[in-house]
Amino acid sequence: MWDRDTLGGMTLYRAQVHLVADSGISADIAMNTFHFDIDSATILPLSISDEDVITGQRDLGLDENGINGDLSDLYSTCSEYFASQINPGASHIKWFDLSQPSPRYPVLDLPMDSFTATGTTSIPSEVAVTCSFSGAEEAGVNMARRRNRTFLGPLSVSCIEQSNGRIKSTARSTIAGAFENFAFNSFDQSFWEWVGVSPTDQVAWRIIQGWVDDAPDTQRRRGVSPLSRSSWQQPAGVGIPFPFPDLGN
Secondary structure, rough: OOOOHHHOOOOOEEEEEEEEEEEHHHHHHHEEEEEEEEEEHHHHOOOOOOOHHHHHOOOOOOOOOHHHHHHHHHHHHHHHHEEEEHHHHOOOOEEEOOOOOOOOOOOEEEOOOOOOEEEEEEEOOEEEEEEEEEEOOOOOOOOHEEEEEEEEOOOEHHEEOOOOOOOOHHHHHHHHHHHHHHHHHHHHOOOOEEEEOOOOEEEEEOOEEEEEOOOEOOOHOOOOOOOOOOOOOOOOOOOOOOOOOOOOO
16 A cells, blocks of 8 residues: 555545547456646645545646646647547546555546547557656666556557558657646646656656657557457368378378
8 A cells, every 4th residue: 555654745646547439348448547646735724635636626726627637638639649439528537546455446537628539540459659757767776667658549540650650750749748748737736746656666756757659569458349250161061071081191
């Protein structure tokens, strides 16, 4: 369990983004995970709750949308590269308080702000853009534990360079810009911060940089469930009998 005391008065939340497919099949949902520190110790005297910071239902100064709205904006910025099979109207974000014991259940389940997946021609739903982010180098710390990543998809063909099958530079720039803007928004806020996590070390760390690779990744768990099937069979009594005869090979 993540201890609030070790986070300096911050409460660590996991946001689980659910991009729902228009098939309506739960197995076809694509999920991304983000983590946020909310400064519970600071907001409590202001009569602002963690829920207010997430939803933006209260006046939060610079942050008009709350974390849920800002996270939705990230996806909206990248929407031209999402496949049209995504149903934004049904997509939502589940919020988990990691200070609670396991098994954990969502403390909030909020709809994403409206966006439109404008890609017209889809590619296999397993194909994703790899978006990585990392913290500062620290003596004695394995940097593999200061890196996280998320995989954006399902994608439209507009994201792929037809000549070599890699992620287009324009798509990479747009997606990297969306993440950078999200990081800037996080830096500007008084009450919350987008962070990376190391489950092994049970620590959260400040994100200082990120990058988007041109090599697509394959997320096998995002393979769609079958909706139909085409069958064939060998007509009875036709072909080589079984057991196979010795052909002298």
